[in-house]
Amino acid sequence: MSVLIFVELDEGKLKKSSQEAIFYGAKVAEMTGTTATAITVGQADETELATAGRFGATKVLHAGDAKLNEPNGMAYATVVAAAAQQEGSTIVVLAKSSLADAMTARLAGKLKAGLAANVIELPNLSNGFVVKSSIYTGKAFAYNELKAPVKILAIKKNTITPEETDATATVQSFAPALNDSDFVISVKSTEKATGDVLLPEADLVVSAGRGLKGPENWGVVEDLAHALHAATACSKPVSDLDWRPHHEHVGQTGIKVSPNLYIACGISGAIQHLAGVNSSKVIVVINKDADAPFFKSADYGIVGDVFEVLPRLTAAVKAL
């Protein structure tokens, strides 16, 4: 019996959201009187995997079969289900992500699991197994009782702050039988921005809307984002107009983010936009219209022209 945590790496390093998931999983293990085992899939460096111990995992299973190097939710679900069986795990924890979502959906089917997505707190075990999750795209919360014998908790990013120790985890290779049927989909090519801060993982986000007038004006947004080491994001019309790539679009129908700081520049603050960003810890709004609805949801606001305000903010960040 151990709590199993699905862990992802980005450019060889444990993803921040996976560190959060390990910490969360280890806390759940403590609460249920067991240990935390991480499982990771595909090419990975053992020394890096051992750092899962810093967040509370005692063991890491590494399914390093080369067939698994390509992200594949179906095959990963087969691996995680096999790991759950080996470890006797009835609780599986992971951080929500594009890959994890594809994996979790299949895993829930395989294990006939009770699943809570967008979990934002540790479970309450005083009366059943109850977890709080964010629903209606951040407009409300639900207290979900997971009644099934197997439970999957998909943790919303940036809602759990891990504490670190200097412990290391033991790394074991794991080679479950793979299903041929999991490899019928072939990835022909991948296009991925490198070097930039990934939006779903970011602590700080600088986001801009139609107020920027055109893609050629994004320099002021990028300059501030670079100075802050922040990710860039945008409103839906901006990605619909192809000013910015779709993976930067936040909101009800886009990516949901919960960074420590969300700076909205030239965005009106429509309810559908707010839905994807309202769990940010601090919201800053810069808009030339003093009546823009976004100010009602902001912690700090500046009524002003983004083209004048943003360069001043960038200079002030550099002077810090």
Next chain:
Amino acid sequence: MKILVCVTSVPDTTTKITFTDNNTKLNKAGVTFITGPYDDYALARAVELKEQAGGTVTVLNVGGADAEPVIRKCLAIGADDAVRVNAEPTDAYFVAEQIAAVAKDASYDLILMGRESIDYNGGQVHGIVAEMLGLPSISPVMVLNIDGDTAKITREIEGGKEEIEAKLPLVLGCQEPIAEWKIPNMRGIMTARTKPLKVVEPVANDQLTAVNHYELPAPRGAVKMIPADEAEKLIQLLHTEAKVI
């Protein structure tokens, strides 16, 4: 080509969510229900594929009779017929089980749905359905083209996208910009009234999860305004007061 499109009936995206009965039920008073926005994209692409290559589009909803206006709108947009599984959806597994039961013997080439519903945001139904039917699943799909029995797909990943090929049949979770949303025209609305809408009873199910109660987020404090000509002060406040940079 035989396509099944699974749609949710969800509160309009501008709805302010509130609860009744001691925070145990959604307050439906004054709420307009719409097709899940992601499901709308799936439906629009299904109708386009049918127009290009022929075939049928069936809409499926797991829900009470109050979901029928949403289903009729899908018929007006171009689906040929509809199935409603007469049950209040309780969780993703339950919904998936109902969809799988309908789809089991019907040999659909494509089962399309939104990448997630905008009420519970679980994003799980497509994967569970696929697992139950022993089919491959891909999500979130931004581009879908069919060439013979091969689907050419663009999937969004964090910070980018992936080009994928897979053989039909497939279960896909869809999102924009897979198609332009379609708005029903008068003719569509008229013909929708006569299109078949079959109501079937749910298959038995163990309840795996239950929501005990709901809660609303605490309101944010008042906004602190900073004059534009003192914009630098914002950075100081974020550093010293909010401590986020």
